[in-house]
Amino acid sequence: MRPPTTPAGPAGLTLLAVTAIAGIILAVHGWSGRHSGLAPGALGTTASPASATAGPASPARTAAPAGHASTDRRAGSRSAASPAPAGSSPAAGPGPLLSAQPYASYAFRVWPGTPNAAARAALTGLTVKVRRQGSGITVTASVSGQPAPAPRFYSGGARVYIVEASLGDDSGNSDYSLGDDGLIVTDAQGRIVQ
Amino acid sequence: MSISRKPPPARRAAAPAAPAPAAATPAGRAGELAAAWAPTAGRVLLGLVLAWFGYHELVQPGLWTGYVPLVASGSALAAVAVLAHGWLLLVLAVALICGIATRVAAAAAVVLLAEIVISLIAVGGLSDLTMRDVGVLGLAVCLTGRHPQRLVLRR
Numbered sequence: 001m002r003p004p005t006t007p008a009g010p011a012g013l014t015l016l017a018v019t020a021i022a023g024i025i026l027a028v029h030g031w032s033g034r035h036s037g038l039a040p041g042a043l044g045t046t047a048s049p050a051s052a053t054a055g056p057a058s059p060a061r062t063a064a065p066a067g068h069a070s071t072d073r074r075a076g077s078r079s080a081a082s083p084a085p086a087g088s089s090p091a092a093g094p095g096p097l098l099s100a101q102p103y104a105s106y107a108f109r110v111w112p113g114t115p116n117a118a119a120r121a122a123l124t125g126l127t128v129k130v131r132r133q134g135s136g137i138t139v140t141a142s143v144s145g146q147p148a149p150a151p152r153f154y155s156g157g158a159r160v161y162i163v164e165a166s167l168g169d170d171s172g173n174s175d176y177s178l179g180d181d182g183l184i185v186t187d188a189q190g191r192i193v194q
Numbered sequence: 195m196s197i198s199r200k201p202p203p204a205r206r207a208a209a210p211a212a213p214a215p216a217a218a219t220p221a222g223r224a225g226e227l228a229a230a231w232a233p234t235a236g237r238v239l240l241g242l243v244l245a246w247f248g249y250h251e252l253v254q255p256g257l258w259t260g261y262v263p264l265v266a267s268g269s270a271l272a273a274v275a276v277l278a279h280g281w282l283l284l285v286l287a288v289a290l291i292c293g294i295a296t297r298v299a300a301a302a303a304v305v306l307l308a309e310i311v312i313s314l315i316a317v318g319g320l321s322d323l324t325m326r327d328v329g330v331l332g333l334a335v336c337l338t339g340r341h342p343q344r345l346v347l348r349r
Contacts, residue, residue, distance in 0.1 A: 012294035012347045019288040023281040026252035030280070034256045034273050 094156060094191035098184060101192075103163050107184055111137075111160035122164035128183065130160050136193075141183045158188040233341035234293075237300070240333050241290030244283045244303060251280025263313045282306065290337075293346025300337035307331040 008016075098104055108119035111130040115123060127148070129140040137157040142148035163182035185193045251258050258280075259265075259272035266272065283306070289299035311331055314324045 008295040008298075009348055012289075012292065015292060015347065016285060016289060016294060019285050020281070023248070023252060023284045026249070026284075027277040027281055030252045030255045030277055031273065034254075 094187050094189070094193055096192060097190050098161065098186050098192050099190055103182070107161040107163045109159055110162050112158075119162060122162045122181075126162065126181065128160065128162065137185070139183070139185060154185040154193045156187045157185040157193045159186045159190075160184070161186065230342060231344065233337065234344045236333055237290050237293065237296055237337055237343065238345070240300075240303065240330065240337065241287045243287075243330060244290065245287035248280045248283030248285075248287055251276050252284065255280070261310075261313070263317055279306075293343055293348075296343055296346070297338050297340070300334050303334040304331065304338060307334055 098107060101107075108115070108122040110119045110123060110128055125143060127140075127142050129148075129151070131138045131151070133153060136153055136155040137160070138151040138153050139157070139160055140148050140151040161184040163184055187193055255273045255276040258276045259268070262272040262275045265275065282302075286299050286303050286306070289295060290303070307327060307330055311324060311327050314321070314327065
């Protein structure tokens with residue numbers, strides 16, 4: 001019987017051991033930062049729902065493409081998306097420029113106007129509804145097929161973006177991972193509304 | 195007395211029956227080259243795939259917890275599962291890239307990839323993602339066989 005083509009010698013086993021240790025170090029790093037690095041308003045985080053202000057009954061515009069309106073987002077048992085970062089307040093002022101954020105290249109405008117192809121792809125499995133209300137907008141972001149949370153008011157909000165770091169987790173009408181999804185509202189100058 | 199340059203009759207009869215050397219033709223040389231290096235290329239490329247996913251699962255587990263079946267993606271259990279999965283992928287990747295116990299590593303990769311394919315099918319049915327992983331699974335299956343491997347760490 002022929003021996004295995006590539007036996008594991010001492011050097012190989014040592015290399016695997018070093019790799020295993022390096023993997024543990026990376027895992028500790030990943031564990032400690034598992035909730036960081038996402039865009040504010042990340043849809044996949046466990047951030048507690050922010051206080052929401054119910055908007056008045058007014059004509060609504062939905063940013064979700066028709067084909068996605070009844071999709072089944074398969075991101076598991078997450079109940080609903082949080083459209084805003086935890087602890088944010090509707091009364092808070094504008095924040096930094098979206099264009100200055102590291103995730104700016106992954107942000108796709110979904111409102112106002114008709115979402116382009118990239119934005120429609122980023123919206124896969126999500127439903128985003130936007131209403132004008134006085135000097136701001138109310139936004140409802142939810143996982144398609146799941147109950148929508150209460151709409152959230154953004155004072156001075158003028159644009160709504162969906163952040164999708166990787167489209168590789170989108171397949172058909174499903175998004176397998178909400179961890180890289182987020183929702184951003186900016187004012188007319190492009191500053192993030194907190 | 196006449197001198198003939200033609201080979202003897204016996205040789206003339208045998209010549210057409212003898213198969214031409216495979217390497218005599220470009221296709222034959224390409225085939226020999228592929229036979230010698232294709233298993234190595236497949237092994238290294240599969241290792242790179244596993245390394246990429248393993249590294250990213252380790253450093254950003256939150257992006258991958260949605261793939262964990264039967265567990266809430268925001269839970270700590272899902273993050274731990276992703277980290278363990280990423281760690282195993284990274285170790286298997288190094289084993290494959292460096293040629294350390296390649297058949298064992300490939301067999302472990304087969305188990306991992308089969309689990310991924312089955313869970314994807316169970317959660318979302320057949321999709322482009324699933325079929326892409328089926329192809330990678332097929333590559334891993336191929337590498338579990340005996341093949342001449344080059345660029346291996348034998349010591």
